[in-house]
Amino acid sequence: METSVLIVGHSWQMWAVLGLLVAAIAAFIWERTPIEVTAAALLAVLLILFQFAPVVDAGGVNQLGPARLLAGFGNPGLITVIALLVIGQALVQTGALEGVASLLHRFSGGRLMIALGMSLIPVAVLSSVLNNTPVVVIFIPIMSALAERLHISVSRILIPLSFASVLGGMTTLIGSSTNLLVAGVARDLGLPRIGFFDFIVPGLVLAGVGLVYVMLIMPRVLPDRATMAGRLAGDGRQFIAQIEVGDDSSLVGETAVAGMFRSLPDVTVRMIQRGEHALLPPFEETALEAGDVIVLAATRKALTDHLGKHQSALHPSLTHRQYRQAENEEPAPWQGGEQALAEVMITPASRMIGQTLEVFGFRHRFHCIVLGVQRRSRMFRQRVTDIVLAAGDVLLIQGRPEDVQALRANRDVILVEWTQETLPNYFHARRAALIFALVVLVAATDLIPIVVAAVGGAVAMLLTACLTVRQAARAIDRTVVMMVAATLALGAALQETGGAGFLAAILLHAVADAGPGWVLSALFLLIALLTNVLSNNASAVLFTPIAVIVAAQLGVDPMPFVYAVIFAASCSFASPIGYQTNLLVMAPGHYRFVDYVRVGTPLLLLLWVCFTLFAPWYYGLPMTLP
Numbered sequence: 051m052e053t054s055v056l057i058v059g060h061s062w063q064m065w066a067v068l069g070l071l072v073a074a075i076a077a078f079i080w081e082r083t084p085i086e087v088t089a090a091a092l093l094a095v096l097l098i099l100f101q102f103a104p105v106v107d108a109g110g111v112n113q114l115g116p117a118r119l120l121a122g123f124g125n126p127g128l129i130t131v132i133a134l135l136v137i138g139q140a141l142v143q144t145g146a147l148e149g150v151a152s153l154l155h156r157f158s159g160g161r162l163m164i165a166l167g168m169s170l171i172p173v174a175v176l177s178s179v180l181n182n183t184p185v186v187v188i189f190i191p192i193m194s195a196l197a198e199r200l201h202i203s204v205s206r207i208l209i210p211l212s213f214a215s216v217l218g219g220m221t222t223l224i225g226s227s228t229n230l231l232v233a234g235v236a237r238d239l240g241l242p243r244i245g246f247f248d249f250i251v252p253g254l255v256l257a258g259v260g261l262v263y264v265m266l267i268m269p270r271v272l273p274d275r276a277t278m279a280g281r282l283a284g285d286g287r288q289f290i291a292q293i294e295v296g297d298d299s300s301l302v303g304e305t306a307v308a309g310m311f312r313s314l315p316d317v318t319v320r321m322i323q324r325g326e327h328a329l330l331p332p333f334e335e336t337a338l339e340a341g342d343v344i345v346l347a348a349t350r351k352a353l354t355d356h357l358g359k360h361q362s363a364l365h366p367s368l369t370h371r372q373y374r375q376a377e378n379e380e381p382a383p384w385q386g387g388e389q390a391l392a393e394v395m396i397t398p399a400s401r402m403i404g405q406t407l408e409v410f411g412f413r414h415r416f417h418c419i420v421l422g423v424q425r426r427s428r429m430f431r432q433r434v435t436d437i438v439l440a441a442g443d444v445l446l447i448q449g450r451p452e453d454v455q456a457l458r459a460n461r462d463v464i465l466v467e468w469t470q471e472t473l474p475n476y477f478h479a480r481r482a483a484l485i486f487a488l489v490v491l492v493a494a495t496d497l498i499p500i501v502v503a504a505v506g507g508a509v510a511m512l513l514t515a516c517l518t519v520r521q522a523a524r525a526i527d528r529t530v531v532m533m534v535a536a537t538l539a540l541g542a543a544l545q546e547t548g549g550a551g552f553l554a555a556i557l558l559h560a561v562a563d564a565g566p567g568w569v570l571s572a573l574f575l576l577i578a579l580l581t582n583v584l585s586n587n588a589s590a591v592l593f594t595p596i597a598v599i600v601a602a603q604l605g606v607d608p609m610p611f612v613y614a615v616i617f618a619a620s621c622s623f624a625s626p627i628g629y630q631t632n633l634l635v636m637a638p639g640h641y642r643f644v645d646y647v648r649v650g651t652p653l654l655l656l657l658w659v660c661f662t663l664f665a666p667w668y669y670g671l672p673m674t675l676p
Contacts, residue, residue: 063103064547070095071540071549071583078533078625078643085643086529089536093119096539105546113546121542122535126501131534131633132526133504134187137486138638139525140511141191144482154196162200166265169193170210174218174261178225182215183500184490186631190638198351203274208639209649210264210272212631213623217260220620221253222246228586228619235594236612249613252665256617259660260653268649288347289422289446290320290430290437293356295342302340306333316355317348320431330431345433350446353421354391388518390451391421394463398441402462408435416457418449482516527637530626537627541584550580550592565674566604567666570614573597574665575658577618582625582650589619610669614661621657623650 070092077088096119104112122128158165169189176185193211197204219225223233223246233244293314295301304311309332311319322329322336323343329336338344348356396402402410407420423430423437424444430437445463447454457465489507493500511517544550554576561572573593581589597615601608622628626636626646635641666673 063099063105064549064552066099067540067543067547067549068552071544074537074540075583075625079647081642081644084529086532089529089532093532093536093539096536096543100543114543118542119539120535122538123531125534125538126499127630128531128534128538128633130183130501130504131530131630133501133508134183134634135525135527135530135637136508136517136522137489137504137511138187138190138634139521140482140508140516141486142194143517143521144477144479154192160200162202162269163265165196165200166207166210166269169196169207170214170261170265173211173214174257177215177218178221180224181493181496181500182219182226183630183634184493186212186215186634188486188490190635194638205274205639205641205645206269206272208635209632209641209645210268212629212635213264213268213650213653214261215631216620216622216629217257217264220257220617221250223248225253226586226620228590229616231587231590232594232612232616232619235591236598239595239598241598241608241612244609244612248609249616252613252617252661252668255664256657256660260657263653263656268653271649272645287424287444288318288349289353289424289444290345290347290434291353291422291446292434293344293346295338295340295344297340299340301338301342301344303337305335305337309333311338314344314346314356316352317346319344319346321345323433343433345431348422350391350393350422353446388451388521389448390454391446391448392454392457393466394445394447394457395466396439396441396443396445397462397464400439400441400462402439403441404438406435406438410439416447416449416460417453418447418457420445421448422446478514478516481514482511485510485514485516525637530633530636533627533643534633537583541588544584545588545592550584551596553580554593554596565672566601566606567662567671567673569600569604570610570666570671571658571662573600573611574614574618574661577615578621578654578658579624581619581622582628582654584628586619586622586629590615593619606671607669610665610671614665617657617661621654623653625650 074088074092077083078085083091096114097116100112100114100119101116105114107113154165154168158168169192173185173189189211190208193207194204197207216226219229223229223244237243293301301311301313304313309319311333319331319333321331321344322333322338323345324339324341402412407413413419420434422445423434423439424446425440425442444466447457454465457463485507489503492498493503508522512519512522561569564572573596577589577593584592593615594612597611598608601611620629622632624647626632626641626643632646665671
């Protein structure tokens with residue numbers, strides 16, 4: 051009697067959890083409410099449900115108590131993702147990997163498909179022999195910088211980055227923790243040890259087909275999730291700026307070739323002020339000298355890049371004695387600490403109208419410097435400090451974030467919203483790259499767990515001033531945190547109430563009379579769908595014993611069924627929660643849940659069809675129909 055009551059109790063709890071699963075997926079896709087709100091509501095419902103209707107074991111202990119349901123907030127995978135996001139932010143803040151992106155852009159000729167091939171194929175190859183998480187961490191800042199150079203939204207290439215790493219991880223035993231987990235469970239069940247290359251042939255077939263879709267189709271389907279700030283920062287508007295050639299500058303002695311200076315790419319040199327003389331284009335065979343002032347026209351992105359190469363030179367000098375004395379009294383605010391870039395527009399009633407920057411004393415009044423001036427009606431051929439300002443002029447300014455924000459209350463200028471961004475701190479690029487390399491090295495070689503390496507690297511970035519606490523906090527995405535915690539709780543409930551096993555039994559019963567090939571195909575599809583909810587590792591642990599039992603009932607070799615678990619458990623393409631790398635790219639790519647569904651579901655189905663056509667033939671399993 052007690053047994054029947056327990057079964058009935060578990061039965062209605064199972065249906066409740068399955069209902070919550072459907073409702074949660076629908077809410078995540080529709081996004082009528084923010085994802086973090088939906089996740090919090092899901093977590094609250096699960097806590098209340100199993101507080102009053104506990105799932106108890108033989109000892110009377112609730113298997114879905116608050117400690118179990120809230121364990122997702124302390125999940126090592128989530129902590130790893132958070133720490134790696136902080137490390138990635140440090141690499142962005144210091145511009146440590148800009149050089150790699152520049153090389154990719156140059157060798158690809160600025161063509162998206164070639165750039166993706168040069169990036170994603172190495173990612174897939176590396177992921178076949180390394181943990182794919184550090185591989186993706188390496189390439190996130192590289193791909194982000196590459197997107198800027200290609201003038202595309204980063205949202206078009208970061209999901210392909212994650213998917214390419216997952217596909218590469220399907221090919222060898224050590225390509226993914228899922229593979230190792232399945233191999234361990236299979237070994238415990240008495241099956242032969244799985245070798246390094248035992249499933250590489252079907253793995254290469256699936257990875258090859260998947261990569262074609264990822265590189266050729268996915269970038270065209272993914273939406274443009276660029277932020278407003280990104281659009282403004284990346285537009286083609288030209289500012290007039292000036293670079294001063296100091297005695298120790300790398301520009302000294304450089305000679306123009308066909309009127310262009312090699313060290314000044316992506317800019318148009320409009321004039322060179324040399325003493326009292328102005329040199330105008332064309333600059334054929336003109337060599338730069340110490341003391342020259344180069345007046346140039348460039349986009350905001352190009353000026354930001356040049357700040358890293360000529361940090362002290364890209365600051366228009368103010369020679370007015372009054373302001374030179376004021377600046378010498380103490381270190382200038384723009385010479386240290388966190389720096390931001392923003393745009394301000396001169397108002398019609400501004401006191402700056404009719405004056406130059408020097409006469410008005412812009413630096414002294416606002417503690418910011420003007421890097422460039424933009425006026426839609428004309429392009430100047432004079433020094434920035436000599437330009438007479440007019441209403442409507444847009445100034446590109448640099449200063450401390452608090453000084454830039456203070457301009458919002460100033461009547462002389464209007465701070466253009468969404469244009470403020472933190473400048474890369476190129477001085478710390480080497481130390482950030484070193485810390486990052488150490489994290490990748492120890493994680494890839496399994497010297498220490500990746501969560502330990504990631505947390506240690508994040509703390510090291512803070513201690514070495516590669517980024518501030520505020521910047522680190524900004525890198526942590528609350529949507530990712532809440533969604534992971536809630537879906538891990540839902541996955542635990544699905545397992546403990548028997549929901550996952552119930553779905554498996556339903557599908558396998560439906561194809562029980564078909565040939566082993568169709569059963570193998572059905573098993574793959576079921577695992578591939580559930581791995582997007584349960585996570586890849588949970589699916590591996592749950593379905594490996596089921597796969598072995600099914601093969602035994604059919605009287606066939608169980609190893610193809612075990613390999614099906616390996617491949618299908620990695621098909622975490624239709625949601626951000628199924629695989630750790632999907633979560634890593636979600637915040638930097640500005641993705642929504644529906645983006646993964648839109649591009650990941652076709653890939654999942656494509657791999658299922660490919661597996662169905664190839665695996666039964668390769669392993670000699672008949673495809674008879676009932």
